[in-house]
Amino acid sequence: MARLQGKKALVYGGGTGIGFACAEAMVREGATVFLSGRREKVLAEARGKLKQHGRAGYAAGDATVAADVERVTRTAADYMGGIDTIVVSAGAGGRTPIFDTPVEEFRRITDHSLLPPFLAMRFGAEHLLKANGASVIVISSMFGLTGQKERAAYCAGKAGVIGLVKSAAMDFADKQVRVNAICPGFIETDLAIEVAKLEPNWEEVIEFKRRMHPIPRPGKLEEVGELAVYLAGDLAGFMTGQAIALDGGFTTR
Template sequence: MSLAHQGQRFLVSGGASGIGLAVARLALARGARVCLLDRDRATLEAVCGELGDGAFAAVCDVADPLAVGAAVAQAAEQLGGIDALVNSAGIDSRMPLEQLSDAEWARTLAVNLTGPMLLCRAALPHLRGAGGGTIVNVSSGAGLSPLLHRTAYCASKAGVIMFGKALAIEVAPDNIRVNAVCPGAVDTPLFRTSYEQSADPERDLELIRQRYALHRIAQPEELAEAILYLSGPGSSYITGTALAVDGGRTFH
């Protein structure tokens, strides 16, 4: 296993499951130390116990400004600084606009767009203090092309792409790079919940596969590889980009 991230200090939101957990596992395996943020205390503590040395936990709702500030400060203390931020926490929203409540619209944008903003804002002083660093925002293919009945979700994921591009310009003089990954369907708890409640989950899953040139669903570890690449020295001349990691969905 490569130790390309030896000594790097990662802060990963949404770290208790899915893509965030895969990022934490891979970063630890490559020599990094990781603080995982999540609002599910029990799961977060269990995950950190499983991950072992080098893994730390901070309980946080990413949509709560005060909680974010406290969690980032805690993470920086636990890790001795922050070199890399991965904004992986997110929620889904699926319904026609006329059925979309004000509360669901607000919550979707609060978690998927305001959350990354709050974490970036709180982490920037620590990244500067480290002499520079990286930010990777987990957006979605839905931020690049629209999906039916997903107005709130698409708006939030497109917003985080442009937020990252604007921030990349702002913090480039500080040697901080900001990028996004845009996954398609990934085999995570969030994705499985979206189709397992249907009348025929296997049929629906096959219909989803057919949308992708590679005709399969991504594994979280495949997204983690892309995120670690954008967080490491091999991508030192890449900033302000949105990398589609979607099995060919956007052109298929």
Template sequence: MTGRLRDKRIIITGAVGNIGKAAVEAFVAEGARVVIGDVDVARGEEAAAAFGPAVRFVPVDVADEASLAHLVEAGVDWLGGLDVLAQNAGLMRSGSILDFDAAAFDRLFAVNVRALFIGARHAIPHLKKSGRGSIINTASLAGKRGGPGLTAYAASKGAVIAFTTTLALELAPERIRVNAICPGWVDTAFNQPIIDFMGGPEAQAAKVSAMVPLGRQGQPHEIAPLFVFLASDESSYVTAQSILADGGAFNG
């Protein structure tokens, strides 16, 4: 531990998935205290127990405003304040536009976009008190560069990028920074719907090899350092950014 996040008080959603769990591990290793929120109660409690006394689990359904408000308030109570809100919960759905109905589209936006708006609204008063707040939103390469089968998902992540940029400008006078992380292909179960749409793992591997200059998928531990950087005072002059971690795919 180098203590880059010593005394930082962090709430993170989507904390038990591959990228979220790697981010929590990195936060704790750098000295932060972390409240982890997720809809998966069993895995959340298991993760909190494994991480030890610096971590507490609070169940949350980010699509439900009351649940999300409870996460923020319970987290602030336990942490004694709030310095960082990492909004990592997300939903992946894929398929042609003709296979999507309005309910599926609305559910995607409820989790990927609306939840970030609500989470920020509840967290901002506490971040103002800290005087050094940071909001980290998880977007995606798909929000900058879509593809077949990703119409709804890419639209939701594009909205996250626009939300991040605009909120950063609004909150700059309050010394609250807002940035987004945009992972490309990362080796997680989260991507299974688009892998299935592409025709399975072999077809997906061929696509990754062709589109990613580094020639491979990323790993969750390669995304986690961006969470640490954006949570830390090292990024004190970084705001309104959507940072790609995509192996060069956007420019490939």
């Protein structure tokens, strides 16, 4: 039997990259999924791919805007007949050395890390509580567990996500809702390439990132998706408040 048969998953950032990988892994395991993101065309294309394996819907919205998240949550619950799983794969990056980063850029990056999971849980809570066993999975980063030079905003945002996950896990713990974070190492997504291209020597940067882990390769999207399936499933019923590093050993050093 499929591991997520009957589950109903709302996936923010589900049109591409890690979010799509989580959605695809879940729908293959029997879940109904509902995608959200800012680009409707991208979502429509992603839904088309997922419908080969199961039931999928979508609604465009900005995960940093409360009204959008409230609307998306309501639409997803109507489409799926409830919500018992939320995946939040959202964020922004960029070079932000502590010495000269504009305040607006720091705020942009931290807002894109922190607001989506907070709003997703804030407006999804009523549905999660009705589900008789639910799971929230937030994508953080190995750089939420350790620092990175000239990435003050990104590290602050992703570390803040872990704090949010731990606190929310305690709020939900006696209500049959679990909250966990996945902290990937370098996964070679389109967004990762875009961020790297902000550097003048971006090809060297990408090659360094590919080999910076003790296991000297990038992580695979399928590996993140598999962990998300486990966290969404009933066999992870005793796991909450955790920040799970999927980083080829990077944070063990």
